[in-house]
Amino acid sequence: MTASxxxxxxxxxKEGITRIPYGLYFEPAIHEAEMQRxxxxxxxxxxxxxxxxxxxxxxxxAEIGDxxxxxxxxxxxxxxxxxxxxxxxxxxxxxxxxxxxxELMCIYHNWLYNLDGALQxxxxxxxxxxxGGMPGTFCHADHGLTALRVETINGLVFGTFSDxxxxxxxxxxxxxxxxxxxxxxxxxxxxxxxxxxxxxxWKLYWENTSDPYHATILHGWATKLxxxxxTMEGAIExxxxxxxxxxxxxxxxxxxxxxxxxxxxRTGTANYSGFxxxxxxxxxxxxxxxxxxxxxxxxxxxxxxxxQIHNTVAxxxxxxxxxxxxxxxxxxxxxxxxDERKTAIRIKQGNLxxxxxxxxxxxxxxGALVQRGIAGDKDKAAVIEMDGRSIETIRGSRASECGVRxxxxxxxxxxxx
Amino acid sequence: MTGAATIQLAADxxxxxxxxxxxxxxxxxxxxxxxxxxxxxxxxxxxxxxxxTRENVERRLPAAILLCDSRGMLLDRVxxxxxxxxxxxxxxxxxxxxxxxxxxxxxxxxxxxxYLIVRTMANGTMAVFSTGEYLDKVVPVGDSPRFAERVxxxxxxxxxxxxxxxx
Ligand SMILES: [Fe+2]
Numbered sequence: 001m002t003a004s005x006x007x008x009x010x011x012x013x014k015e016g017i018t019r020i021p022y023g024l025y026f027e028p029a030i031h032e033a034e035m036q037r038x039x040x041x042x043x044x045x046x047x048x049x050x051x052x053x054x055x056x057x058x059x060x061x062a063e064i065g066d067x068x069x070x071x072x073x074x075x076x077x078x079x080x081x082x083x084x085x086x087x088x089x090x091x092x093x094x095x096x097x098x099x100x101x102x103e104l105m106c107i108y109h110n111w112l113y114n115l116d117g118a119l120q121x122x123x124x125x126x127x128x129x130x131x132g133g134m135p136g137t138f139c140h141a142d143h144g145l146t147a148l149r150v151e152t153i154n155g156l157v158f159g160t161f162s163d164x165x166x167x168x169x170x171x172x173x174x175x176x177x178x179x180x181x182x183x184x185x186x187x188x189x190x191x192x193x194x195x196x197x198x199x200x201x202w203k204l205y206w207e208n209t210s211d212p213y214h215a216t217i218l219h220g221w222a223t224k225l226x227x228x229x230x231t232m233e234g235a236i237e238x239x240x241x242x243x244x245x246x247x248x249x250x251x252x253x254x255x256x257x258x259x260x261x262x263x264x265x266r267t268g269t270a271n272y273s274g275f276x277x278x279x280x281x282x283x284x285x286x287x288x289x290x291x292x293x294x295x296x297x298x299x300x301x302x303x304x305x306x307x308q309i310h311n312t313v314a315x316x317x318x319x320x321x322x323x324x325x326x327x328x329x330x331x332x333x334x335x336x337x338x339d340e341r342k343t344a345i346r347i348k349q350g351n352l353x354x355x356x357x358x359x360x361x362x363x364x365x366x367g368a369l370v371q372r373g374i375a376g377d378k379d380k381a382a383v384i385e386m387d388g389r390s391i392e393t394i395r396g397s398r399a400s401e402c403g404v405r406x407x408x409x410x411x412x413x414x415x416x417x
Numbered sequence: 418m419t420g421a422a423t424i425q426l427a428a429d430x431x432x433x434x435x436x437x438x439x440x441x442x443x444x445x446x447x448x449x450x451x452x453x454x455x456x457x458x459x460x461x462x463x464x465x466x467x468x469x470t471r472e473n474v475e476r477r478l479p480a481a482i483l484l485c486d487s488r489g490m491l492l493d494r495v496x497x498x499x500x501x502x503x504x505x506x507x508x509x510x511x512x513x514x515x516x517x518x519x520x521x522x523x524x525x526x527x528x529x530x531x532y533l534i535v536r537t538m539a540n541g542t543m544a545v546f547s548t549g550e551y552l553d554k555v556v557p558v559g560d561s562p563r564f565a566e567r568v569x570x571x572x573x574x575x576x577x578x579x580x581x582x583x584x
Contacts, residue, residue, distance in 0.1 A: 097472075098476075190478060191478055191479055191480040192469070192470075192473040192478040192479065192480025192481070193470070193472060193473060193478070193480075193574060194470055194473075194480075194482055194574050194575075194576060195574060195575045195576070196575070196576050196577075196578060196579070197575050197576065197577050197578060198578060199578065218503070220501050221497055221501040221502060224501065271500045271501070272500065272501070275496070275500055275501060277489070277493050278488075278489030278490070278492045278493050278496075279487045279488075279489030279490045279492075279493060281486075281487070281490070282490060282493070327575065332480040343479065347479055347480055347481055347484060348484055348486070350480055350481055350482075350484065351481075351483060351484060351485075351490075354482055355482055355576040355578065355579045355580050356468065356482050356483040356579065356580045356581070358497055358501070358502065361502045361503075361504060361579050361581060362502065362503050362504070364578040364579055365503065365504055365505065365578060365579060368578065
């Protein structure tokens with residue numbers, strides 16, 4: 001930490017990770033510190049999929065915090081990632097989200113880089129007719145693109161600014177790798193993209209996704225239709241350091257689900273009495289992985305969600321948009337070996353997820369309600385004590401906030417809070 | 418005038434017959450007026466109602482933000498909006514324009530039109546929520562035309578939080 005780095009202005013309550021000070025969600029200095037210490041810190045950020053850039057020169061843009069990043073396949077077929085910025089003036093080199101290029105030329109003054117980020121040429125570097133040009137000491141090799149380390153797990157591509165973070169597979173826990181290899185067990189096919197603008201700090205979406213406690217309560221549609229209940233076999237699994245979480249359930253194993261008909265649950269109210277589907281084809285499904293797991297949500301600190309809900313598969317990337325907003329970017333997936341019928345079922349099940357998702361519609365809204373609810377009270381704090389005060393999981397319980405406490409364990413370590 | 422005659426008229430004159438402009442207007446007013454229970458009645462059974470984005474269409478990516486292919490699925494959307502899903506109350510105001518016939522065939526017409534939706538929240542704030550185009554296939558059912566297909570192509574790929582009410 002140097003004097004020039006922004007200093008966080010929020011004090012952590014003495015109770016530790018069972019409290020989250022509200023100021024974290026709106027203080028500009030916190031946001032500035034997160035950009036440096038979290039997103040550019042010793043973490044692996046999700047960039048995209050290798051199938052999105054299948055050929056040399058293919059690129060996609062990604063975002064790590066505030067920073068635009070180019071993920072590109074170079075001439076020898078290796079994946080490279082660079083800050084999307086010319087070393088001259090800072091101009092964005094690419095501004096279309098996907099494409100194919102032979103080299104990277106800045107439009108402003110045509111500084112030219114190869115696909116390994118090395119500066120190849122600068123117009124008029126030697127001047128014109130022997131006059132002018134760059135100083136003799138100007139060295140092209142000193143002015144390449146800012147490169148990130150890139151590693152992949154089963155076609156999921158991650159990048160980091162850090163040269164001290166451990167290799168990707170060591171960064172993630174065995175639990176995380178197990179589910180990643182389970183879901184990414186064969187080549188993906190991208191079925192589509194969309195994103196959601198959320199009027200809430202990025203961490204509120206992160207907490208929502210790593211908080212199974214809310215899932216069967218807020219999303220009554222899926223609870224009433226017996227798609228996801230805590231009375232099913234399931235678990236939360238945490239990485240040893242708590243940073244990453246994975247929760248899963250098997251819908252065929254529901255026992256004792258009558259609890260959700262009780263008066264303390266919204267699913268027990270008159271609105272839900274007799275609620276059912278006229279056309280159940282929306283939840284027609286098959287066991288894709290041979291293990292009966294029907295919901296599998298995995299979060300990887302700090303920006304990545306891998307989701308399997310029935311036969312919907314998606315990556316979600318969370319991008320901060322200043323302290324008060326964020327964007328949730330979805331990539332909807334199937335597999336290269338899906339036949340037409342499987343693709344059609346995945347697309348129809350897409351009604352469960354995204355901005356119109358029967359199961360996910362409320363997730364953006366609750367973040368906005370929290371954001372508005374906490375305004376003006378930076379030193380008050382959220383209370384995160386369901387299932388205890390640690391990052392330990394309780395076997396068989398998913399009404400738990402250990403995933404949230406785990407996230408803030410990593411967050412505090414990196415932020416120095 | 419029967420629905421079949423309506424279709425004939427379009428084929429002959431290549432402009433949009435009155436029953437179809439009425440269908441478009443009734444559809445918009447049903448949603449904007451908060452009568453989404455009427456929404457399934459604008460479609461055939463089976464049908465196709467799909468919301469997707471310009472980006473996905475141009476890149477030939479088949480995923481949808483929302484997709485219904487039967488009257489039952491349309492009814493299920495309405496039921497969930499009314500009884501299950503939670504969202505802050507809001508209204509749309511549809512502005513539909515530049516309706517044109519793009520194809521006429523035996524018993525159907527395809528049309529293209531622009532839409533703009535302004536969304537007003539319960540707290541009184543208002544903003545442009547969505548713009549794009551409708552790609553429709555309209556067929557006669559009895560005396561009135563209905564949508565066999567209504568594909569909503571949003572020009573934008575970023576959705577402001579959620580889409581609860583149909584576009
Ligand atoms: Fe949720």
